[in-house]
Amino acid sequence: MGLSGTDARQPRGEGTADDSGRLPPGQRVQPGWPVLHYGPVPRFKPERWDFQVYGATADGAKRVWDYEAFQTLPTGEVEADLHCVTKFSLLDNVWSGVRAETLVEVAPPADDATHAMVWAEYGYSANLRLDDLLRETTIFATHRNGEPLTPEHGFPLRLMVPHLYAWKGPKWVRAVEYLIVDRRGFWEERGYHNVGDPWREQRYSYQED
Numbered sequence: 001m002g003l004s005g006t007d008a009r010q011p012r013g014e015g016t017a018d019d020s021g022r023l024p025p026g027q028r029v030q031p032g033w034p035v036l037h038y039g040p041v042p043r044f045k046p047e048r049w050d051f052q053v054y055g056a057t058a059d060g061a062k063r064v065w066d067y068e069a070f071q072t073l074p075t076g077e078v079e080a081d082l083h084c085v086t087k088f089s090l091l092d093n094v095w096s097g098v099r100a101e102t103l104v105e106v107a108p109p110a111d112d113a114t115h116a117m118v119w120a121e122y123g124y125s126a127n128l129r130l131d132d133l134l135r136e137t138t139i140f141a142t143h144r145n146g147e148p149l150t151p152e153h154g155f156p157l158r159l160m161v162p163h164l165y166a167w168k169g170p171k172w173v174r175a176v177e178y179l180i181v182d183r184r185g186f187w188e189e190r191g192y193h194n195v196g197d198p199w200r201e202q203r204y205s206y207q208e209d
């Protein structure tokens with residue numbers, strides 16, 4: 001499938017020559033690339049690194065890739081903006097890596113799985129609806145704009161879920177746990193919205209109905 005260059009941006013409003021239809025409500029364009037996360041930057045140890053898919057898998061088994069095996073997965077590319085809930089947006093990123101759909105095809109969920117918890121180093125987590133994980137623009141990224149990620153930006157692997165606020169994309173991601181019952185992740189437990197759609201400005205948990 002010709003999926004490179006998949007574009008996660010909203011369609012622009014008719015006749016707009018500027019970027020006004022491009023930014024979700026309350027966001028502003030950020031020049032450069034800020035570093036934002038909770039806690040320390042983990043040190044990458046290739047011999048200790050693995051990537052796991054577990055929980056409510058189709059066959060009940062856990063899948064584990066070591067660093068070398070993960071490199072053999074088919075790669076793809078997604079062009080997408082990043083929207084942080086703290087109101088900055090980083091435009092025109094090309095993320096490359098392993099598209100979530102590819103990973104889910106290799107390690108599918110059980111029929112009754114509805115959500116996924118995505119786990120990173122030091123216990124950081126973010127929950128997603130399965131549909132959000134399966135969006136064609138959701139990608140486990142190794143590179144941005146052709147450059148390998150730096151340690152502070154998530155090397156060796158970070159999730160990008162461009163249609164949701166960026167906290168839904170863990171840097172230093174290590175696992176996907178399929179869930180049959182939704183559970184809140186790290187920021188979702190700390191007052192942030194369970195879904196986090198920037199176009200609906202779903203920032204905080206008190207906005208949930």
Ligand SMILES: Nc1nc2c(c(=O)[nH]1)N[C@H]1C(S)=C(S)[C@@H](COP(=O)(O)O)O[C@H]1N2
Binds near residue numbers: 169
């Ligand atoms: N592991 C981990 N991933 C994380 C975070 C974090 O605290 N820990 N913060 C998220 C938030 S809120 C944002 S805005 C982006 C920031 O990515 P950047 O530092 O590459 O700009 O990382 C996301 N991924």
Ligand SMILES: [Mo]
Binds near residue numbers: 036083086166167
């Ligand atoms: Mo953020």
